[in-house]
Amino acid sequence: GAVVSQHPSRVICKSGTSVKIECRSLDFQATTMFWYRQFPKQSLMLMATSNEGSKATYEQGVEKDKFLINHASLTLSTLTVTSAHPEDSSFYICSASDAREDEQFFGPGTRLTVL
Amino acid sequence: GESVGLHLPTLSVQEGDNSIINCAYSNSASDYFIWYKQESGKGPQFIIDIRSNMDKRQGQRVTVLLNKTVKHLSLQIAATQPGDSAVYFCAEILGSGNQFYFGTGTSLTVIP
Numbered sequence: 001g002a003v004v005s006q007h008p009s010r011v012i013c014k015s016g017t018s019v020k021i022e023c024r025s026l027d028f029q030a031t032t033m034f035w036y037r038q039f040p041k042q043s044l045m046l047m048a049t050s051n052e053g054s055k056a057t058y059e060q061g062v063e064k065d066k067f068l069i070n071h072a073s074l075t076l077s078t079l080t081v082t083s084a085h086p087e088d089s090s091f092y093i094c095s096a097s098d099a100r101e102d103e104q105f106f107g108p109g110t111r112l113t114v115l
Numbered sequence: 116g117e118s119v120g121l122h123l124p125t126l127s128v129q130e131g132d133n134s135i136i137n138c139a140y141s142n143s144a145s146d147y148f149i150w151y152k153q154e155s156g157k158g159p160q161f162i163i164d165i166r167s168n169m170d171k172r173q174g175q176r177v178t179v180l181l182n183k184t185v186k187h188l189s190l191q192i193a194a195t196q197p198g199d200s201a202v203y204f205c206a207e208i209l210g211s212g213n214q215f216y217f218g219t220g221t222s223l224t225v226i227p
Contacts, residue, residue: 006158034215041123043204043220044159093158103149104206104215106158 003027004096006107013084014115021079021110023094030096033077034104035069038091050077084114123202125222134192134225138205138218143186145207145216150179150190153202153220162190162203192223200225 003026013019023033032051036044048064050056050071058064068080077096081088091111095104128134140148146167151159165172165179165188172179178191188205205218 004158041222043123044217046215046217091156095158103161103164106151106160109156109158111156 002098002103002105004030004094004105004107006092006094006110008110009108010111010113012113012115015085016083019081019084019112021081021092021094021112023077023079023096023107025075025096025098025105028096028098028105029074030077031074031099032097033071034095034097035067035077035079036093036095038093038109040091044093047079081112084112086114088112089114123220123222125224127224127226128195130197130225130227131194134190134195134199134223136190136192136203136221136223138188138190138221140186140188140205140207140218141216142207142209143183145209147208148179148181148188149206149208150177150188151204151206152199153204155201159204195223195225197225197227199223 005024007022034049035047038044046059047062048056048058048069050069052071052074056069071077091109093109095106097104149164150162152162153159163174163177163179165181170181176193180189202220202222204220207216
């Protein structure tokens with residue numbers, strides 16, 4: 001149980017386009033979802049926390065207009081990287097926790113490359 | 116893209132040896148801790164957890180030790196195998212659980 005999926009697993013896009021990444025909890029209701037960014041050989045950097053039906057809480061330094069997060073249901077959150085630029089190239093990982101909130105279940109990650 | 120933040124410390128061990136990965140946490144009120152393993156190009160995977168009312172917990176080939184006095188957590192891997200090569204993160208969880216703080220991580224390389 002507690003499986004989280006991400007789609008797509010890998011995306012390459014041109015500079016200036018917008019990219020949407022989906023995060024789904026497959027077998028549980030995710031009351032909270034988290035979005036992380038990870039550069040090569042570095043730790044996870046929390047971007048934002050989202051609760052179903054409410055606005056996401058962004059970490060300091062993360063542009064909310066750049067990284068749009070929607071958590072429309074208890075099983076789906078989306079991260080849209082708007083007007084992507086090469087510096088947005090990174091590994092984006094989502095995680096989800098259920099009502100117990102004592103563990104985060106991670107998705108497999110999405111590799112974004114912006115040309 | 117531009118990189119920010121700290122680069123991961125590395126640890127190399129011979130296959131069959133024991134590995135010890137350390138993590139310092141910051142908040143004495145943290146009451147739950149998790150170790151995650153992240154293989155290259157994949158998301159983190161849960162390995163083992165420990166509550167603050169314990170100082171040791173054992174799993175299959177892994178042991179987590181918690182020293183609340185010095186706010187230190189360690190992960191011991193017995194008889195390390197090539198498949199253990201990965202990045203290992205500790206996480207401290209505060210209160211309701213929505214406050215997750217990840218350690219820097221350690222990159223473990225197992226030499227056959």
